[in-house]
Amino acid sequence: MVSNSQTKLISSLGQKKYRDKFQLFVAEGPKVISELREEGLKLKWLFTTEPSQITLENHFLVSEAQLKKISFLKTANSATAIFEIPTLSPYLDSGLVIALDAVRDPGNLGTIIRLCDWFGVSQLICSEDTVDCYNPKVVQASMGSLARVRIHYLPLLEFLEKTNLPIYGGFMDGRNIYSETFPTDAIMILGNEANGISELISKKITHKISIPRFGKIQKTESLNVATATAIILSEFRRSTGK
Amino acid sequence: MVSNSQTKLISSLGQKKYRDKFQLFVAEGPKVISELREEGLKLKWLFTTEPSQITLENHFLVSEAQLKKISFLKTANSATAIFEIPTLSPYLDSGLVIALDAVRDPGNLGTIIRLCDWFGVSQLICSEDTVDCYNPKVVQASMGSLARVRIHYLPLLEFLEKTNLPIYGGFMDGRNIYSETFPTDAIMILGNEANGISELISKKITHKISIPRFGKIQKTESLNVATATAIILSEFRRSTGK
Structure with a gap:
C-alpha cells in the first residue's frame, strides 16, 4: 500500500521546487523504470500492482486504485517509481x-x-x-x-x-x-x-x-x-x- | 450562438464514421483556421468569441462557455471552424x-x-x-x-x-x-x-x-x-x- 505521507510526497514531485528540494523524481511504467534502474539510478520506492515484481524492502504492492492516485498519467500504468536525481559530472567543453x-x-x-x-x-x-x-x-x-x-x-x-x-x-x-x-x-x-x-x-x-x-x-x-x-x-x- | 443541432453535429465529428458520413471536420484556433481558409478549403461554419471576425452569414458569435462546449481541446481557443473535407486529386505514381x-x-x-x-x-x-x-x-x-x-x-x-x-x-x-x-x-x-x-x-x-x-x-x-x-x-x- 501507499502511506499518506508517501502519497503527499509523490504528488508534490509534480512541481519542480519539490523535486529540487527532495532531489527525487517520478517515473511510470515497467519499461521506463527498468531502463532507469539498468542505468544505475537509485530507486527510493517502487509501487506496483504485480506481486512478482516485489523483491526488495522498498517495493510496495498496491491496488490499481492506489496506483491511479499517485499517477501523473491519464491512464495509470502497472508501476510507479520514485528515483533519486543523480549527481551530474561536471561539464566538459568538448564534443x-x-x-x-x-x-x-x-x-x-x-x-x-x-x-x-x-x-x-x-x-x-x-x-x-x-x-x-x-x-x-x-x-x-x-x-x-x-x-x-x-x-x-x-x-x-x-x-x-x-x-x-x-x-x-x-x-x-x-x-x-x-x-x-x-x-x-x-x-x-x-x-x-x-x-x-x-x-x-x-x-x-x-x-x-x-x-x-x-x-x-x-x-x-x-x-x-x-x-x-x-x-x-x-x-x-x-x-x-x- | 450555437444551436443544439450544430452542437450535436460538431460533437459527432470527433468520430471518424461521422466525419466520413458528413464529409466535415473540425479545426480550432484562429491560426489553423486562417491557414486552411487561405488554402481554399470550404468553410461551413465559424464560431468565434471575436465580434470583429463575424463577416459572413455562416459566422456565429459565441460566448466562451459556448465555445468550450464544442471544443475538442483541453483549453478552448477563441474560434472553432467546421470545414468540408476536400476532394482528393488522383494518386500519381511519381515523385x-x-x-x-x-x-x-x-x-x-x-x-x-x-x-x-x-x-x-x-x-x-x-x-x-x-x-x-x-x-x-x-x-x-x-x-x-x-x-x-x-x-x-x-x-x-x-x-x-x-x-x-x-x-x-x-x-x-x-x-x-x-x-x-x-x-x-x-x-x-x-x-x-x-x-x-x-x-x-x-x-x-x-x-x-x-x-x-x-x-x-x-x-x-x-x-x-x-x-x-x-x-x-x-x-x-x-x-x-x-
Missing part, C-alpha cells in the same frame, strides 16, 4: 553539445534527449527557463536516455560567454546545412517553440545555419524544434562521420 | 511518396504531414489502420500543411503491388542511409510506433535502409517515427538536391 534556449514543451525535450542519446551527444545544456528534465512528462518521453545524457541547467548567456567552442544556431535565414562542413567539437543551439532563439543569445552565435525548404509552395512556417534537432544532429554526424 | 503503415499517434501523423509539406512531398499514403488525418488532434498538429499535402487512405499492400516505383523502408538492420544514393521517384515506408513495418508489407520492400546510431553506448531502442521521417526526408532531399 558536440546541444544547447536549448527556452524549450517549453515536455514532449519536445523528451524527444531531444532521446535524439542526443541516439546520436551520441552526451551533454545537453538547457537555459534555466527550459522545461525541467525531471518533469514527469519529460521522463515518460525520454525513457532510459534520460540517464545516459548529462543535462545541465545553467544561465545560457554566461555559459556561451565562457565556452571555447564554435557556436551554431538554427535560423530561417542561416546558411544551408547541406553545404556546411561541421567540426566535431561545437555547440548547437535550438530555440523556443514560438519565438526561436532569443535576441541576446543570437548575438553569441558564430555560425547561423538553416534547413532548406523544398517544393514549390513554401508556406510551412517552421519545423518543430524536435524534428529540426533530428535533422541537424543527423547532418553533424553524417558530415563528421563520428 | 517522392511517403507511405505510413499503421501510424497511430495523432501528434506523429501531424508532424509527418508538416514534414512532407516542408520537404515538398505532395503525396502521403496511409494504410487504412493509420490514424485519420481529420482527427481533431491531427488537424491541430498539422495546421495549414493538411491542405497542401494530398493524403490517400488505401489498402497499403495492394497499393505496393501496383506501383512501379522502388520501395524503401526504414529498418534497424537496413543499409546506412548516409551511404545511399536516392532516386527522385520512390516510395518510402515508415512503420507503426511499437511494431515498425508489418511482415506482409516488409516483403514488398526493395530497399531496406537504416539511420545509424552513434556513440559508445548503443542502448536507445529506436527513434520516434516522426523524427525518423525528418531524418530520412532530409537525406532524400539532400542526396537528390530537389
Whole structure:
C-alpha cells in the first residue's frame, strides 16, 4: 500500500521546487523504470500492482486504485517509481553539445534527449527557463536516455560567454546545412517553440545555419524544434562521420 | 450562438464514421483556421468569441462557455471552424511518396504531414489502420500543411503491388542511409510506433535502409517515427538536391 505521507510526497514531485528540494523524481511504467534502474539510478520506492515484481524492502504492492492516485498519467500504468536525481559530472567543453534556449514543451525535450542519446551527444545544456528534465512528462518521453545524457541547467548567456567552442544556431535565414562542413567539437543551439532563439543569445552565435525548404509552395512556417534537432544532429554526424 | 443541432453535429465529428458520413471536420484556433481558409478549403461554419471576425452569414458569435462546449481541446481557443473535407486529386505514381503503415499517434501523423509539406512531398499514403488525418488532434498538429499535402487512405499492400516505383523502408538492420544514393521517384515506408513495418508489407520492400546510431553506448531502442521521417526526408532531399 501507499502511506499518506508517501502519497503527499509523490504528488508534490509534480512541481519542480519539490523535486529540487527532495532531489527525487517520478517515473511510470515497467519499461521506463527498468531502463532507469539498468542505468544505475537509485530507486527510493517502487509501487506496483504485480506481486512478482516485489523483491526488495522498498517495493510496495498496491491496488490499481492506489496506483491511479499517485499517477501523473491519464491512464495509470502497472508501476510507479520514485528515483533519486543523480549527481551530474561536471561539464566538459568538448564534443558536440546541444544547447536549448527556452524549450517549453515536455514532449519536445523528451524527444531531444532521446535524439542526443541516439546520436551520441552526451551533454545537453538547457537555459534555466527550459522545461525541467525531471518533469514527469519529460521522463515518460525520454525513457532510459534520460540517464545516459548529462543535462545541465545553467544561465545560457554566461555559459556561451565562457565556452571555447564554435557556436551554431538554427535560423530561417542561416546558411544551408547541406553545404556546411561541421567540426566535431561545437555547440548547437535550438530555440523556443514560438519565438526561436532569443535576441541576446543570437548575438553569441558564430555560425547561423538553416534547413532548406523544398517544393514549390513554401508556406510551412517552421519545423518543430524536435524534428529540426533530428535533422541537424543527423547532418553533424553524417558530415563528421563520428 | 450555437444551436443544439450544430452542437450535436460538431460533437459527432470527433468520430471518424461521422466525419466520413458528413464529409466535415473540425479545426480550432484562429491560426489553423486562417491557414486552411487561405488554402481554399470550404468553410461551413465559424464560431468565434471575436465580434470583429463575424463577416459572413455562416459566422456565429459565441460566448466562451459556448465555445468550450464544442471544443475538442483541453483549453478552448477563441474560434472553432467546421470545414468540408476536400476532394482528393488522383494518386500519381511519381515523385517522392511517403507511405505510413499503421501510424497511430495523432501528434506523429501531424508532424509527418508538416514534414512532407516542408520537404515538398505532395503525396502521403496511409494504410487504412493509420490514424485519420481529420482527427481533431491531427488537424491541430498539422495546421495549414493538411491542405497542401494530398493524403490517400488505401489498402497499403495492394497499393505496393501496383506501383512501379522502388520501395524503401526504414529498418534497424537496413543499409546506412548516409551511404545511399536516392532516386527522385520512390516510395518510402515508415512503420507503426511499437511494431515498425508489418511482415506482409516488409516483403514488398526493395530497399531496406537504416539511420545509424552513434556513440559508445548503443542502448536507445529506436527513434520516434516522426523524427525518423525528418531524418530520412532530409537525406532524400539532400542526396537528390530537389
